[in-house]
Amino acid sequence: MRGATVAEALDSAVVAIGASGSATPRLDAELLLAEAVGTGREALVTGPGRELTGEQARRFRDLVTRRSRDRVPVAYLVGRKGFRWIELEVDGRVLVPRPETELLVEAALGLPAGAKVLDVGTGSGAVALALKHERPDLEVAGSDISPEALEVAAANRDRLGLDVVLERADLLDGLGHDWDAILANPPYVAEADRELLAPDLAHEPPGALFAGPDGLDLIRRLLPAAAATRASLLAVEVGQGQADGVAALARAAGFAQAGTVTDLAVIERVVVATR
DSSP states (O other), X not given: OTTOBHHHHHHXXXXXXXXXXXXXXXXXXXXXXXXXXXXXXHHHHHOTTOBOOHHHHHHHHHHHHHHHTSOOOHHHHHTEEEETTEEEEOOTTSOOOOGGGHHHHHHHTTOOTTOEEEEETOTTTHHHHHHHHHOTTSEEEEEESOHHHHHHXXXXXXXXXXXXXXXXXXXXXXXXXXXXXXXEOOOOBOGGGGGGSOGGGGGSOGGGTBOSTTSOHHHHHHHHHHHTSSOSEEEEEOOTTOHHHHHHHHHHHTOSEEEEEEOTTSOEEEEEEEO
């Protein structure tokens, strides 16, 4: 690709990435080329005739190879991912934050001032940090069983300058009952579906993905633990086809009302329970 223009390099990469099965080959190629060149995507659009240097070409070729051949997620290749109004640093220690998870933040935006919120399984800190960024008046904490994930979350918290407490815990164990709202994106993929997942997910931490034969092992533990707190709001991300069952479990645990919120793919993605 040395001496190739931005437009030529992108066209070549789109073909390679698309052939590997990516649903967003153009976006992937633009993000990777912006990373290789050290510029924003907008500069690629406004300068399609710019020629790549030898180093930029080598860097781009390596990134495209890792994306197309090895199916490494783009967020891991560039080391960051946008989530609502913040940008998070991410790597293989945490899940890549996804747009549907933003629904958890939206579920908590209407809480009264000063409410205490716990983000269970915080991973990169996405939900806790985005919520604190948009509602600085809330007391927000995040918990995770993985010390590696908490390292990523702490680095994001410190870089963004957001006052979020991070605790290592297995769900709510040892975190007390003094919470007004509990948000969670727990593992919810069934073990039987492991072979059906996109190759990209092989690079993400399995402990943050899989939860027993039907994917509900952790959610079954989480709901009664949440009900044992004073929380009047519980929002949990779930997998396709799980929403009705999880809503019923939430009602059985003590949350009088439980409904669902759909994502952009019209999948019932988040169960919101109140009492």
